[in-house]
Amino acid sequence: MTSNPTLADLAGRVAADRDRPAYGHDALITCDRLVRVFTADGVEVQALQGLDLLVREGELMALVGASGSGKSTLMNILAGLDTPTAGAARVAGRDLLTMSAKDRLAYRREVVGFVWQQTSRNLLPYLTSAQNVALPMQLAGRRGRSRAGRRARAERARELLELLEVADCRDRRPHEMSGGQQQRVAIAVALAGDPSVLLADEPTGELDSHTAEQIFAAFRTANERLGTTVVIVTHDQAVAGEVRRTVAIRDGRTSTEVLRRSEVDAVTGHERVVAREYAMLDRAGRLQLPAEYTRALGMRDRVALELEPDHIAVRPDDSDRE
């Protein structure tokens, strides 16, 4: 395929590799060959099997995947609630594998905010919305213990509830609000500590489609107005279709990505969204082909590869025809 490289070629390649920036050097979230193995009743389950993922600052993106593909495992690691077995995971410069218990607590208070699927898990039932939003700031010792500090926290809580269009719920307890209102207050709670990253695991799972749309709009507001990076795990195709980037996880690895961009139609002048699917190539050169592609061409076990000037062709195994 290629001629034998000279010594100078090899030295050039080594130098180029050495000078290449480290994987994920400019990303806010870096997962590098992340592994998480669970052992239950003596049986090992590999929930994450060398997952690579980069998320840049300011992104709003969705993670999708079949049940059991590893989405919640990944979210728990990113939230600082679980520790990976191997690999590397960094969020906003913090190393999630080597963090001490004290640093982990600070990480959960200062770096990440979390919204769970179960509305009841996000809010304390005996506190009003305003008190729920003020609590994380109080626990983090923000704005001090003085009366001025209390007033500043109440003011920040009011601003956040207003931003998320639930200012009218400020004095209500969770059972006095709809599921959608509770989730919007939950987003305000998650934003109270000014996190760099907002993580949400199926935040619209318990809601009807109209309310789910409103919740998604609330995430977009947080992303656009506060600049918070947002990662949402979802089964909801409508939500996944609303973001610029959707990453699919399969068998504990990132498999494909859909990127969407707006394009103005040259004839009609109308703006339309163009989506394109990509496969993830890891640093060992491994590629997961979408199951529907391989199934359509009956590909399995072995495929034929050809290097073309501008692409690599992958064809069904034709060796038995020769």
Ligand SMILES: Nc1ncnc2c1ncn2[C@@H]1O[C@H](COP(=O)(O)OP(=O)(O)OP(=O)(O)O)[C@@H](O)[C@H]1O
């Ligand atoms: N604490 C645990 N102990 C043992 N196995 C676990 C544990 N947590 C997750 N697993 C297993 O790891 C795999 C990935 O689970 P995970 O919950 O991350 O999937 P998921 O993509 O979030 O699924 P779903 O969409 O159903 O929530 C599954 O096989 C699951 O059974």
